[in-house]
Amino acid sequence: MKGQTAITNILKAEGVEWVTCYPDGGTASNLIAACADTGIRTIQPRCERVVVNIADGFTRVTNGRPNGVAIVGGGQTAGVAFSGISQAFSDNVPMLILGGAPIRDRVGQRQIQDYDPIHTYLKVTKWVETINYAYRVPELMRRAFTYLRNGRPSPVVLVSPHDVMYEELPDEVFRYTPISRWTTPGNPHDVTVAVRAILNAKTPLIYAGEGTLYAEAWDELREFAELLQVPVMTTMKGKSVFPENHPLSVGHGGRTGPKHAAHFYHKADLVFCIGASLQRGAGADMSGRVIIQVDVDEYYINKDHISDYAIIGDAKLVLRQVIEEVKRQTTNGRRNDAMVTEIENVKNEFLKEWMPLLTSNEVPINSLRVYWDLMHTVDVKNTIITHEPGSARDQLCPFWEAITPRGYLGWGGHSGLGSSLGLTMGAKLARPKCLAIQVTGDGAFGYNGMDFETSIREKIPILTIVINNHSISGGVPLSGKYADVAEALGGYGERVEKPDDIIPAIKRAQKAVNAGRSALLEVISRPRQRTEDMRQYWPNMRLGLTPPPLYV
Numbered sequence: 001m002k003g004q005t006a007i008t009n010i011l012k013a014e015g016v017e018w019v020t021c022y023p024d025g026g027t028a029s030n031l032i033a034a035c036a037d038t039g040i041r042t043i044q045p046r047c048e049r050v051v052v053n054i055a056d057g058f059t060r061v062t063n064g065r066p067n068g069v070a071i072v073g074g075g076q077t078a079g080v081a082f083s084g085i086s087q088a089f090s091d092n093v094p095m096l097i098l099g100g101a102p103i104r105d106r107v108g109q110r111q112i113q114d115y116d117p118i119h120t121y122l123k124v125t126k127w128v129e130t131i132n133y134a135y136r137v138p139e140l141m142r143r144a145f146t147y148l149r150n151g152r153p154s155p156v157v158l159v160s161p162h163d164v165m166y167e168e169l170p171d172e173v174f175r176y177t178p179i180s181r182w183t184t185p186g187n188p189h190d191v192t193v194a195v196r197a198i199l200n201a202k203t204p205l206i207y208a209g210e211g212t213l214y215a216e217a218w219d220e221l222r223e224f225a226e227l228l229q230v231p232v233m234t235t236m237k238g239k240s241v242f243p244e245n246h247p248l249s250v251g252h253g254g255r256t257g258p259k260h261a262a263h264f265y266h267k268a269d270l271v272f273c274i275g276a277s278l279q280r281g282a283g284a285d286m287s288g289r290v291i292i293q294v295d296v297d298e299y300y301i302n303k304d305h306i307s308d309y310a311i312i313g314d315a316k317l318v319l320r321q322v323i324e325e326v327k328r329q330t331t332n333g334r335r336n337d338a339m340v341t342e343i344e345n346v347k348n349e350f351l352k353e354w355m356p357l358l359t360s361n362e363v364p365i366n367s368l369r370v371y372w373d374l375m376h377t378v379d380v381k382n383t384i385i386t387h388e389p390g391s392a393r394d395q396l397c398p399f400w401e402a403i404t405p406r407g408y409l410g411w412g413g414h415s416g417l418g419s420s421l422g423l424t425m426g427a428k429l430a431r432p433k434c435l436a437i438q439v440t441g442d443g444a445f446g447y448n449g450m451d452f453e454t455s456i457r458e459k460i461p462i463l464t465i466v467i468n469n470h471s472i473s474g475g476v477p478l479s480g481k482y483a484d485v486a487e488a489l490g491g492y493g494e495r496v497e498k499p500d501d502i503i504p505a506i507k508r509a510q511k512a513v514n515a516g517r518s519a520l521l522e523v524i525s526r527p528r529q530r531t532e533d534m535r536q537y538w539p540n541m542r543l544g545l546t547p548p549p550l551y552v
């Protein structure tokens, strides 16, 4: 058996039905051919970064079950893939990247396209290794999937020199059994003292991050919150793990967030953080409160904040323990109906305050109106929405009510402009029956806009909404007719210039997507000044969450 066949046989055994890829005339090209021979679908975008982004989006939406797999080459192609990989690393995405490496007998001789894969990827992966002999394929793939399925989610890179692809390995060496996911509960003592602390707190807040999604712990989270009637705030990446129409939801906190998030965040004397990094900068700063931190390992414990209590373990198992312990220390939890009313009141205040903008008839169109109309036109339950960094994210997030796990896809440890098109395609592949939507600015669309064609060619129909304000966040003036671009690439394109046309246009676009054709709505929006953005559009500036830096 050839090295390349051993790799694709293992992918097949691990339940991989398709890979994203880009040929390089070397390792990647061989792997692509071997995938086809093994019956694994190959999806080919127009650049390696999108190769990574698609597999990344898929991995997030499946919570790594199964993991997405991206095939890229070495040398120059690795450079193009790098920003996608570093972003997946910054967001803890457990995806596999198979790449190229210099031919074995020329290592270190600066051959054409030479590069050092280990040092290139060392800082942006949980594990990177070279398959230096074909007979080592099962051993190293076994290790790769062990890292991918267990512990802290994170990308893994395995690179192979081209010659390993066609090197033979004896059939008797090829032994492979798919890798399990092993999880552990918390130390019972840590659970007991943490529950005692939360029961002693006056105004506790639950703060759930994306780790809770990866652990698929949404039912337990809800049961725990309801048992003590504690408000639940999520991180931006954790948004959707708790239904935002639930009476205990106070939305999310991140670079922006709704008023109710800010209100309960300010009030909290104790925060029960679960699967959240508490990284400074992007999320709400939790200093000054008693912190209980539940995480899959020690990495984020005592990192940017002091963890007064820590429970190391799988979020789902720990929450189950916490629920049982709360029941043991109380008689059937606690009620706090006044708090539920308080959440409802602040939520209503927030919406009242912003309603004039959400329903604005301004021309050029106010983008908040677009998000509001969108949310009230699509079937939110069967939608996955994501966005680009910048105004799209900061304006959409506080108002989009996520009600199903992964119905909203938060990302952006590295906030790389141009990532969401690939992420959206990956989300669609994970849930083909959902409407997958990407909201982007005109600047962001410039990064990977041509990959709209990939969604058409590869039959991954998605909806793209370009907020065209003819500028990069109010800066350098841009030009372009993006609806025309969509049509030229074979999709459905429509330019929307009047507020009353938003909903009919969304319906027409949805019809195209349902018929299998990607659609792009280009909404002509108001060119804005940055200062005005800050004051008028970024609610957290007004509501007192951590101020967002301008360009992130």
Ligand SMILES: Cc1ncc(C[n+]2csc(CCOP(=O)(O)OP(=O)(O)O)c2C)c(N)n1
Pocket: 388, 389, 390, 391, 392, 414, 415, 416, 417, 440, 441, 442, 443, 444, 445, 467, 469, 471, 472, 473, 474, 551, 552
């Ligand atoms: C690769 C990359 N470069 C730069 C940035 C910083 N950045 C974030 S948003 C933004 C402006 C994007 O402009 P556009 O997509 O038109 O959105 P607008 O704010 O105009 O709606 C920039 C430059 C980034 N996040 N990623």
Ligand SMILES: [Mg+2]
Pocket: 441, 442, 443, 467, 468, 469, 470, 471, 472, 473, 474
């Ligand atoms: Mg713009």
